Amino acid sequence: MVVQISRWGPAALASGVDLERLRRTLQTGARLTEVRQDALTVLTLTSDDHVREYNRRYRGIDEPTDVLAFASQERPKDQRFQAPPGTEHWLGDIVISLQRARAQARAAGHPVEEELRMLAVHGFLHLLGYDHANDADERRMTALTQRILEAG
Numbered sequence: 625m626v627v628q629i630s631r632w633g634p635a636a637l638a639s640g641v642d643l644e645r646l647r648r649t650l651q652t653g654a655r656l657t658e659v660r661q662d663a664l665t666v667l668t669l670t671s672d673d674h675v676r677e678y679n680r681r682y683r684g685i686d687e688p689t690d691v692l693a694f695a696s697q698e699r700p701k702d703q704r705f706q707a708p709p710g711t712e713h714w715l716g717d718i719v720i721s722l723q724r725a726r727a728q729a730r731a732a733g734h735p736v737e738e739e740l741r742m743l744a745v746h747g748f749l750h751l752l753g754y755d756h757a758n759d760a761d762e763r764r765m766t767a768l769t770q771r772i773l774e775a776g
Contacts, residue, residue, distance in 0.1 A: 625654035625663045625715075632670040637722055641669065642737055649741045652776030653748050657768070663713040665751060667720070667744060675721040690724040691743040693717070693750035718747030738773075745772050 627647045631638045646667060654663065672688035680686045682694070695716040720743050729739035749765055756762035 625651055625659050625661065625665065627651060628664065628666045630666065630668050632668055632674055637671060638669050640736075641722070641740065645737060646740060646744050649772065649776040650744055650748055653745050653772040656772055656775060657749075657752060659715070659752070660713050663715050665715045665748065666717045667747075668717060669720050669722050669740075672721045672723045675719060675724070678719060688721055688724060690721055690728060691747045692719045693747040694719070695751045695753070715748075716751040718744060718751065720744065720747070741773060741776070742769065745769050 627650045629643050629647060650665065650667065653659075675690075675692060676686065676688040678692055679689050682692070693716060696714045720740065722740075725739045725743055726736050729736040732739065746765075746769060749768060754761070754765045754768070756765050
């Protein structure tokens, strides 16, 4: 799977983040879930303010969150989330708040890299249609998340 990583905001926002490790983690997830090799996803690292705006605009919730996933099959209204030209197998976009990821990592007592990997995988699984609306789905999604993180 092809993973394009971008940041939205000042360059300092993503300083110290191992972007290549995030890419490898998502590619491991793609391999374990048997996603096509020519599939594409875009991972954007940004601020609470940008994530809050997306959350308000697309989910009607006026507050920031840690990760949002915009699956390509959802027919987004915003041109920024349209499939890039020539990418028939675009899965969608994952948007992560770096500020929120850093705060959650501190609260959990683990490195921000681990938090970012977990959030990226969480968003990726949402792109594939996984959800955690009920206990059984949440257990299934959590187990697959752990499997991907351990393998990648």
